[in-house]
Amino acid sequence: xxxxxxxxxxxxxxxxxxxxxxxxxxxxxxxxxxxxxxxxxxxxxxxxxxxxxxxxxxxxxxxxxxxxxxxxxxxxxxxxxxxxxxxxxxxxxxxxxxxxxxxxxxxxxxxxxxxxxxxxxxxxxxxxxxxxxxxxxxxxxxxxxxxxxxxxxxxxxxxxxxxxxxxxxxxxxxxxxxxxxxxx
Amino acid sequence: xxxxxxxxxxxxxxxxxxxxxxxxxxxxxxxxxxxxxxxxxxxxxxxxxxxxxxxxxxxxxxxxxxxxxxxxxxxxxxxxxxxxxxxxxxxxxxxxxxxxxxxxxxxxxxxxxxxxxxxxxxxxxxxxxxxxxxxxxxxxxxxxxxxxxxxxxxxxxxxxxxxxxxxxxxxxxxxxxxxxxxxxxxxxxxxxxxxxxxxxxxxxxxxxxxxxxxxxxxxxxxxxxxxxxxxxxxxxxxxxxxxxxxxxxxxxxxxxxxxxxxxxxxxxxxxxxxxxxxxxxxxxxxxxxxxxxxxxxxxxxxxxxxxxxxxxxxxxxxxxxx
Numbered sequence: 001x002x003x004x005x006x007x008x009x010x011x012x013x014x015x016x017x018x019x020x021x022x023x024x025x026x027x028x029x030x031x032x033x034x035x036x037x038x039x040x041x042x043x044x045x046x047x048x049x050x051x052x053x054x055x056x057x058x059x060x061x062x063x064x065x066x067x068x069x070x071x072x073x074x075x076x077x078x079x080x081x082x083x084x085x086x087x088x089x090x091x092x093x094x095x096x097x098x099x100x101x102x103x104x105x106x107x108x109x110x111x112x113x114x115x116x117x118x119x120x121x122x123x124x125x126x127x128x129x130x131x132x133x134x135x136x137x138x139x140x141x142x143x144x145x146x147x148x149x150x151x152x153x154x155x156x157x158x159x160x161x162x163x164x165x166x167x168x169x170x171x172x173x174x175x176x177x178x179x180x181x182x183x184x
Numbered sequence: 185x186x187x188x189x190x191x192x193x194x195x196x197x198x199x200x201x202x203x204x205x206x207x208x209x210x211x212x213x214x215x216x217x218x219x220x221x222x223x224x225x226x227x228x229x230x231x232x233x234x235x236x237x238x239x240x241x242x243x244x245x246x247x248x249x250x251x252x253x254x255x256x257x258x259x260x261x262x263x264x265x266x267x268x269x270x271x272x273x274x275x276x277x278x279x280x281x282x283x284x285x286x287x288x289x290x291x292x293x294x295x296x297x298x299x300x301x302x303x304x305x306x307x308x309x310x311x312x313x314x315x316x317x318x319x320x321x322x323x324x325x326x327x328x329x330x331x332x333x334x335x336x337x338x339x340x341x342x343x344x345x346x347x348x349x350x351x352x353x354x355x356x357x358x359x360x361x362x363x364x365x366x367x368x369x370x371x372x373x374x375x376x377x378x379x380x381x382x383x384x385x386x387x388x389x390x391x392x393x394x395x396x397x398x399x400x401x402x403x404x405x406x407x408x409x410x411x412x413x414x415x416x417x418x419x420x421x422x423x424x425x426x427x428x429x430x431x432x433x434x435x436x437x438x439x440x441x442x443x444x445x446x447x448x449x450x451x452x453x454x455x456x457x458x459x460x461x462x463x464x465x466x467x468x469x470x471x472x473x474x475x476x477x478x479x480x481x482x483x484x485x486x487x488x489x490x491x492x493x494x495x496x497x498x499x500x501x502x503x504x505x506x
Binding site for chain 2: 079090
């Protein structure tokens, strides 16, 4: 936390250790993400995804958002990746290269990815361009600050997301029950 | 300089604990299981009641040839034991054994989340091993591991969330500072759910379907020999230490005890952890292995509703007393 506060005092052209680390981890994360989508070995792709998601967690840590960082590890590395691996083990993914792992849609996918990345960056930059964060006070990313922010200012989006997840859950149950009836 | 020395010393101590306590649990398991089954267990290595048996085992493992199957995915196969073991070392850093800054490796602000998140990563090691071994038994073991983790992660998180609600903080020392003795009956259901789910996550009997040695020959670890296999075993015992320590800290009041001066808090923590570790061993000797469908049923129809009920109870009591 004090590291980030110290970072505020130095200029743009004299980066601090935290900023250098941030850029380096960012490059590693980007590299892992690129390997994830280009490698032809399916399970390696999942494991590189772990590296990319873990790198993202480290970036959150460097930004002093400790709570978000651990939740990132808990949800994405601990659960989502395990679910992906579980799904992969049920397929016939071979050890070594899968010749058919390439998709003909790759240019369309690249266009969509670039467009969504551009939109996200533009929205975030536009929304927070004039926001100033006081680094001298308590850490803005601590659990307490995140919790009170979430439940004071963002309760409505939070609840809307809950309803969305509930809808997904109900949908999954409906889908699985329908298939069960056809079999019996 | 002093800071560097302080950090180094803490890390060395945590590492020493990490190397010693799992071996102590392992040796206790040898002896306790033996006596429960009317045997003596190891008696010769080291002289006094076979105390050096696990050291001898370690030497034996180090001497064995390190084999990687020809069809295996070499890198991942070799990396898997480290991925399985290291998370437990990281978790140990955040577990407080006594009051104050001096008795915890590093105070982590979001302690519960850190601990549960990092523990979840350890399972990736088993999955990597299961997939990379190019062996059908290993693959089955990996599948079962993943299914078990998916089922038991949720009740574990919910039970931990109940304690965090009760204490009003997610920091592990903070939870212990807020602890009162009547939390014990208040949170007992959560404690049971947490402990059972933790056992399942460690794949200890009776939840050892993923490694069932008599059916799928140790599951994901079938192809491992020598030191890498020893690392997986060490991960299991380190997991027992971490789970028992966490249950102690979250639900049994850690360094709080009915008597004992301020300086002896760490004795209480170690004592409670040891009793829980004994229970883990006891369960292994007493209960037959649960079948895969029974495992899933227990998690989804018993543990999760119990954990949700515990959270509701915690909320009601918390509102009532505030």
